[in-house]
Amino acid sequence: MKVGDLIKVKKCSDIPNCECFFCYHKSSCIGLVTTMAQDNLPFRWVVEFDCGEWELSDIEGEVISESR
Numbered sequence: 001m002k003v004g005d006l007i008k009v010k011k012c013s014d015i016p017n018c019e020c021f022f023c024y025h026k027s028s029c030i031g032l033v034t035t036m037a038q039d040n041l042p043f044r045w046v047v048e049f050d051c052g053e054w055e056l057s058d059i060e061g062e063v064i065s066e067s068r
Helices: none
Strands: 006-008 030-036 044-049 053-057 062-065
Touching: none
Parallel strands: none
Antiparallel strands: 006 030, 006 062, 030 044, 044 053
16 A cells, blocks of 8 residues: 555444444545554554544555556
């Protein structure tokens, strides 16, 4: 994962009445990696989704379109 990549996170479809960030905002779960997280920990990224920004690690998101 790197800045400019389009990523997707898994939906919580098997959890009834889920209140996570994505389900609460009825997000598409697709976002754009905008920067490395402020804490500068390796593999932590800030991603802009249709419902706002969220921090993710490399293993929490799947790259669906790489930035060139």
